[in-house]
Amino acid sequence: MKISVITICYNSAALIERTMASVLGQSHPDLEYVIVDGGSSDGTVEIVRRFAAKDPRVKWVSEPDQGISDAMNKGVRMASGDIVAHLHSDEYYLHPEVLSEVAALFKENPDRGWLTGGFHFVDRKGRLLREVRVRRYSYRRLIHSNVILHSATFIRRSAFLAAGGFEQSLRYCMDYHLWLRLGAMGDPLTVDRPFTCFTVHHGSRSTVESGATYAEELQVRLAFLKERGKWQFPYRVEYFIRQRLNRLYMKRLFSASGDPVGGES
Numbered sequence: 001m002k003i004s005v006i007t008i009c010y011n012s013a014a015l016i017e018r019t020m021a022s023v024l025g026q027s028h029p030d031l032e033y034v035i036v037d038g039g040s041s042d043g044t045v046e047i048v049r050r051f052a053a054k055d056p057r058v059k060w061v062s063e064p065d066q067g068i069s070d071a072m073n074k075g076v077r078m079a080s081g082d083i084v085a086h087l088h089s090d091e092y093y094l095h096p097e098v099l100s101e102v103a104a105l106f107k108e109n110p111d112r113g114w115l116t117g118g119f120h121f122v123d124r125k126g127r128l129l130r131e132v133r134v135r136r137y138s139y140r141r142l143i144h145s146n147v148i149l150h151s152a153t154f155i156r157r158s159a160f161l162a163a164g165g166f167e168q169s170l171r172y173c174m175d176y177h178l179w180l181r182l183g184a185m186g187d188p189l190t191v192d193r194p195f196t197c198f199t200v201h202h203g204s205r206s207t208v209e210s211g212a213t214y215a216e217e218l219q220v221r222l223a224f225l226k227e228r229g230k231w232q233f234p235y236r237v238e239y240f241i242r243q244r245l246n247r248l249y250m251k252r253l254f255s256a257s258g259d260p261v262g263g264e265s
Contacts, residue, residue: 001103002030004081008071010038012089013047015199020051022092028099035060036075069166069174076160084157090199091151098195102154105189113159114182115189117152119196123257129200134190139183146176146217151196159185172213173220180224200257
């Protein structure tokens with residue numbers, strides 16, 4: 001079973017080397033690694049080129065794109081694996097057996113189109129800040145909240161394409177938009193173990209701009225409910241409560257990481 005890991009990046013020289021090493025150090029034998037760079041000018045391209053020169057499993061391109069969704073969709077078009085996974089340049093696999101475990105799980109569960117696990121928040125030195133275990137899943141819970149962790153999620157290519165890929169009009173929550181459509185096709189296999197690490201840093205759009213991220217998530221949810229003729233009001237009330245809790249959570253996370261920049265106020 002071939003797995004394609006896709007990393008999109010832009011001016012990611014400070015972190016991408018660890019990401020690439022974690023992918024290329026995987027024990028799974030049938031691996032393809034796709035890098036989609038947005039035209040970096042900080043040395044990222046040189047790092048990617050160095051890895052690619054030593055390892056034929058690396059396919060890469062560096063050119064302007066139309067945003068994160070466009071870059072991630074481009075990566076899937078470049079990929080040829082049965083399973084696709086997106087691992088951003090500030091993320092890395094927790095250990096070398098992750099992809100072997102994922103492949104085995106898909107083989108044991110041929111009816112599942114996607115699977116998801118947990119991850120660790122870490123600081124720039126790789127020190128554990130907080131473990132986020134896989135969330136208890138039901139489609140109803142997914143509609144209420146984005147309970148899926150992006151970097152710890154793996155999707156059959158056929159399911160990804162059937163769901164329509166990432167929505168390019170979205171700036172932050174294109175993953176949640178995809179999960180809602182994948183969830184309508186079938187439940188993911190939930191795996192109670194961590195697969196990846198996410199580095200908390202001030203360059204991360206989804207954490208630094210967490211308020212805007214949460215607001216867009218609400219809009220994705222309401223549009224989804226409207227499509228299906230569902231009542232939206234309870235979800236609006238729930239959003240304001242969770243927004244405050246999320247803001248507090250992100251501030252504590254940045255404080256623990258020692259990073260000088262926190263979430264939006």
